[in-house]
Amino acid sequence: MTTTTAMLETYPRPIGLDHRKLAATIDALAECAQTCTSCADACLGEDMVAELITCVATNLDCADICAAAARVLSRRVGFDPTITDNVLQACIAACRACGDECSRHASMHEHCRICAESCRACLLACEDLLATMS
Amino acid sequence: MTTTTAMLETYPRPIGLDHRKLAATIDALAECAQTCTSCADACLGEDMVAELITCVATNLDCADICAAAARVLSRRVGFDPTITDNVLQACIAACRACGDECSRHASMHEHCRICAESCRACLLACEDLLATMS
Amino acid sequence: MTTTTAMLETYPRPIGLDHRKLAATIDALAECAQTCTSCADACLGEDMVAELITCVATNLDCADICAAAARVLSRRVGFDPTITDNVLQACIAACRACGDECSRHASMHEHCRICAESCRACLLACEDLLATMS
Amino acid sequence: MTTTTAMLETYPRPIGLDHRKLAATIDALAECAQTCTSCADACLGEDMVAELITCVATNLDCADICAAAARVLSRRVGFDPTITDNVLQACIAACRACGDECSRHASMHEHCRICAESCRACLLACEDLLATMS
Numbered sequence: 141m142t143t144t145t146a147m148l149e150t151y152p153r154p155i156g157l158d159h160r161k162l163a164a165t166i167d168a169l170a171e172c173a174q175t176c177t178s179c180a181d182a183c184l185g186e187d188m189v190a191e192l193i194t195c196v197a198t199n200l201d202c203a204d205i206c207a208a209a210a211r212v213l214s215r216r217v218g219f220d221p222t223i224t225d226n227v228l229q230a231c232i233a234a235c236r237a238c239g240d241e242c243s244r245h246a247s248m249h250e251h252c253r254i255c256a257e258s259c260r261a262c263l264l265a266c267e268d269l270l271a272t273m274s
Numbered sequence: 275m276t277t278t279t280a281m282l283e284t285y286p287r288p289i290g291l292d293h294r295k296l297a298a299t300i301d302a303l304a305e306c307a308q309t310c311t312s313c314a315d316a317c318l319g320e321d322m323v324a325e326l327i328t329c330v331a332t333n334l335d336c337a338d339i340c341a342a343a344a345r346v347l348s349r350r351v352g353f354d355p356t357i358t359d360n361v362l363q364a365c366i367a368a369c370r371a372c373g374d375e376c377s378r379h380a381s382m383h384e385h386c387r388i389c390a391e392s393c394r395a396c397l398l399a400c401e402d403l404l405a406t407m408s
Numbered sequence: 409m410t411t412t413t414a415m416l417e418t419y420p421r422p423i424g425l426d427h428r429k430l431a432a433t434i435d436a437l438a439e440c441a442q443t444c445t446s447c448a449d450a451c452l453g454e455d456m457v458a459e460l461i462t463c464v465a466t467n468l469d470c471a472d473i474c475a476a477a478a479r480v481l482s483r484r485v486g487f488d489p490t491i492t493d494n495v496l497q498a499c500i501a502a503c504r505a506c507g508d509e510c511s512r513h514a515s516m517h518e519h520c521r522i523c524a525e526s527c528r529a530c531l532l533a534c535e536d537l538l539a540t541m542s
Numbered sequence: 543m544t545t546t547t548a549m550l551e552t553y554p555r556p557i558g559l560d561h562r563k564l565a566a567t568i569d570a571l572a573e574c575a576q577t578c579t580s581c582a583d584a585c586l587g588e589d590m591v592a593e594l595i596t597c598v599a600t601n602l603d604c605a606d607i608c609a610a611a612a613r614v615l616s617r618r619v620g621f622d623p624t625i626t627d628n629v630l631q632a633c634i635a636a637c638r639a640c641g642d643e644c645s646r647h648a649s650m651h652e653h654c655r656i657c658a659e660s661c662r663a664c665l666l667a668c669e670d671l672l673a674t675m676s
Contacts, residue, residue, distance in 0.1 A: 143439055143526060147446035150518040153453045166442070171411055174438055174478065178415035180602075181483045184595045185421045193586045197352035200345075200582075200602070205361065207475065208342035210442065211334075215449045218331035218375075226367040227339065230360035237354045250418040258411060277573055277660060281580035284652040287587045300576070305545055308572055308612065312549035314468075315617045318461045319555045327452045334448075334468070341609065344576065349583045384552040392545060465620035468613075473629065476610035479602075486599035486643075494635040495607065498628040505622045 142167055144214075156219045158272050165265040169210040169231065172262035176203035176238060179255035186249065195241050195252065202238035205230050206262060221273060228266045235263035276301055278348075290353045292406050299399040303344040303365065306396035310337035310372060313389035320383065329375050329386065336372035339364050340396060355407060362400045369397035410435055412482075424487045426540050433533040437478040437499065440530035444471035444506060447523035454517065463509050463520065470506035473498050474530060489541060496534045503531035544569055546616075558621045560674050567667040571612040571633065574664035578605035578640060581657035588651065597643050597654065604640035607632050608664060623675060630668045637665035 145163040148155060155162065180199035183192040209227045239259030246253035279297040282289060289296065314333035317326040343361045373393030380387035413431040416423060423430065448467035451460040477495045507527030514521035547565040550557060557564065582601035585594040611629045641661030648655035 143443050143522065144446070146522055147443060147450065147519055150522065151446075151450050151453065152455075152517075152519075170438055170442055174434070174482065175411050175415060177479050177482045178412070178419075181485055181599065182415065182419050184485045184598055185419060187420075187592075189595060190589075190591050193591060194352040196586055196598075197349050197583065198354070201349060201352070201354070201357060203479075204342040204345045205357070208338040211338045211445050211471075214442065214445045215331050215335060217449055217452045218328040218335070220332070220335070220367070220371045222367045223335060223339070223364070223371055226360070226364040230357070230364045233354070233356045233360040237357055241352075249420075251415055254411065254414055254418065277577050277656065278580070280656055281577060281584065281653055284656065285580075285584050285587065286589075286651075304572055304576055308568070308616065309545050309549060311613050311616045312546070312553075315465065315619055316549065316553050318464055318619045319553065321458075321554075323461060324455075324457050327457060330452055330464075331449065337613075345579050345605075348576065348579045351583055351586045383554075385549055388545065388548055388552065462620040465617050466622070469617060469620070469622070469625060472610040472613045473625070476606040479606045483599050483603060486596040486603070488600070488603070488635070488639045490635045491603060491607070491632070491639055494628070494632040498625070498632045501622070501624045501628040505625055509620075 144170075151216055153216065155216055157269065161265075161269050161272055162213060165269045166210050166213050168262040168265035169206040169213070172235065172258045173203045173206040173210065175255045175258040176200070176206065179242065179251050182249070182251035192245065195245060198238045198241045199255065202234040202259065205234040225270065225273060228270045231266045232263055232270075235259040235266070239263065278304075285350055287350065289350055291403065295399075295403050295406055296347060299403045300344050300347050302396040302399035303340040303347070306369065306392045307337045307340040307344065309389045309392040310334070310340070313376065313385050316383070316385035326379065329379060332368075332372045332375045333389065336368040336393065339368040359404065359407060362404045365400045366397055366404075369393040369400070373397065412438075419484055421484065423484055425537065429533075429537050429540055430481060433537045434478050434481050436530040436533035437474040437481070440503065440526045441471045441474040441478065443523045443526040444468070444474070447510065447519050450517070450519035460513065463513060466502075466506045466509045467523065470502040470527065473502040493538065493541060496538045499534045500531055500538075503527040503534070507531065546572075553618055555618060557618055559671065563667075563671050563674055564615060567671045568612050568615050570664040570667035571608040571615070574637065574660045575605045575608040575612065577657045577660040578602070578608065581644065581653050584651070584653040594647065597647060600636075600640045600643045601657065604636040604661065607636040627672065627675060630672045633668045634665055634672075637661040637668070641665065
């Protein structure tokens, strides 16, 4: 059990979403944000950085969007389904773009391969949580 | 001319969006994020905080979403219309929810009145930029 | 092995710090940021929120500082020992204040107990990494 | 008068710091964070990006640290002088490193020249506020 799950279980009010899927999504978003931040920096450190600038920028976008989403999903007071839906859609768009971009360099750069996997896992978690809301 | 506009004008590549509206939106997002952060804290400082907890939480959500959006919009390398569209939609949802919530307390708390105005201005800027993209 | 460690191991240049301790600190910072964000929200959801406002605000400060620090530590290009040292000192101050505040409510609120533990673990990880830099 | 000042003036409790200098510092931090985010992206867009990777990474560090600091300084509930002092020291270190790095490219890249100025102004605002706290 991660700390995210433990914290949700001590929450003093109704959560409004499936506990397990919510915790899994928050954890996937946090991991994706961290991996994208590292991948942007690893790309900057490559000799062929000039060919990786789209990858750096997309990593930074995905990190910012996923980090904000992890915070929004962690806040259960004032839960607003419209905000949650829109934020998850933004994460799905960012994870798709970043996962696709990193996949292009995955055979050459191991950090891009790991990052593409994180983006893919995060995208699936967001879609899975979104499906419980409709 | 704000620094945001000056920075966009020195950008070494095509911007891909209307300069003036892009700069206005980034500035509106940054101001809204800052005002929501302050409003959350001012609400916490009110004697009647128990009646303002939704306002605090919605302020925090709006601050996180607008701050992330200001960063994403500032990045022109790897510009992705789908990410931009989704991020702007998330801002519109957050600014609407936060502006509505703050408006309920605007007659009693000046910080909520100012924050409702910032959210409304930010919402309009996002809608205006979005309209140029379709 | 966490993704943080895997990403550091694929880094194309020298890391400049002890790999294992750096990864442990980044993971502790990310967990602390997440736990503090949740604890702030759980405190807002308590009936006695009026007695928890310092805890909410300190949680928010600690979350912002630790989240920024996790990003800075993840960036190895342009590693600057003075920035790293100062950022770790800021985390130590924030984790100490937040851990102390949460400890005061730990017997009453399980989320504060878990959060105090996260802050304490993060503080120790930061001190441990800092000790390798002197 | 900026919105930051207006919000501080509506604050329901004592502020604990010089209003005018606090507002000036928050505004300088927010502007610096925004300028550094843009400068990182503009550097990525330059043909000579391989010579600017330290500038990109230092810009990203400075943006994250200043953005977190703007939030911490905006929170007056639970004001903790030790956290504030440490956060301001981290900003000073980041603004010095980023201002120095951007200055090296200022004659060649206008975005670096503007960013070096933002960093310098932010550093001075942080030092000025810090001086009122001792």
